[in-house]
Amino acid sequence: TSTFLLAAGLLLAEIVLFYAMFSAILKQKRLTDIQKDFANNITHELKTPLSSVKVMFKSLERKEVLENQVHLGQLLQSLKRQYEKIQAITDSVLESAMVTEFQPELCRCDISQHLREYASDLRLEKHLLEAIIEPISQELRTNLAVLDKALNNLIDNAIKYSPESLKITFKAYAQHDFYIIKIIDLGPGIPITEQHSVFDKFYRVPERNKHTVKGLGLGLYISKQAVQQLGGSLTLFSKEGGGCTFTIKLPINEN
Numbered sequence: 001t002s003t004f005l006l007a008a009g010l011l012l013a014e015i016v017l018f019y020a021m022f023s024a025i026l027k028q029k030r031l032t033d034i035q036k037d038f039a040n041n042i043t044h045e046l047k048t049p050l051s052s053v054k055v056m057f058k059s060l061e062r063k064e065v066l067e068n069q070v071h072l073g074q075l076l077q078s079l080k081r082q083y084e085k086i087q088a089i090t091d092s093v094l095e096s097a098m099v100t101e102f103q104p105e106l107c108r109c110d111i112s113q114h115l116r117e118y119a120s121d122l123r124l125e126k127h128l129l130e131a132i133i134e135p136i137s138q139e140l141r142t143n144l145a146v147l148d149k150a151l152n153n154l155i156d157n158a159i160k161y162s163p164e165s166l167k168i169t170f171k172a173y174a175q176h177d178f179y180i181i182k183i184i185d186l187g188p189g190i191p192i193t194e195q196h197s198v199f200d201k202f203y204r205v206p207e208r209n210k211h212t213v214k215g216l217g218l219g220l221y222i223s224k225q226a227v228q229q230l231g232g233s234l235t236l237f238s239k240e241g242g243g244c245t246f247t248i249k250l251p252i253n254e255n
């Protein structure tokens, strides 16, 4: 019981702290339309986990719940899952603020081996994954943790935006002085008029917001900044209705 109450207390403290931080940030800035959208989106994103947490706290006031070890265990697991959801949201907000602040340390690494492991760790529940990772003869100077940050958002989007059972392709190969990584989905694609804006902070394609897909408009911004921190580029090719191809191009330096 005491572990449970401690975990619950910590979670509550973190939520209160994040809300205080978030409202302080909003107070300081005049809200532009995009920021207003962001405020709506984050409220929407936090609403479900927060109301679940509230219901769980309420049930903790009941003596029979506190005395039932099995029930308490289940409650702790649910609380943990909601905590992880809230943490993922706060992490992406903080990451978007920090991604340009530090120059990542680059080191020589076997990128194709890393990507093979990355792809084999991906467990897609509702999509097919095709991974074609070609080796390169040289080692590449990069930062794999920063690269993963970029990849995670691109893969998450491919999963989020494309209908179930469609294929997601994850390809990597060397071409001239570059190592190219492509993430290709067969979802709705992005209209040509929106393609430049989708990399902006907080931007979401307007019609999509009416859809059920949740998001804060930070994923592509974080991915692009992360790849640029590695000296590379992130570009998009898409036709409306014809899926998206995101391409990461990393320079291969000989020395």
Ligand code: ADP
Pocket: 153, 157, 158, 161, 162, 185, 187, 188, 189, 190, 198, 203, 204, 205, 208, 214, 215, 216, 217, 218, 219, 220, 221, 244
């Ligand atoms: P989020 O997904 O949280 O909204 P992102 O910055 O990752 O934020 O993406 C910005 C917008 O670009 C999304 O709101 C969506 O409209 C569009 N988008 C991104 N990836 C895809 C994709 N693979 N297929 C279709 N639309 C996408």
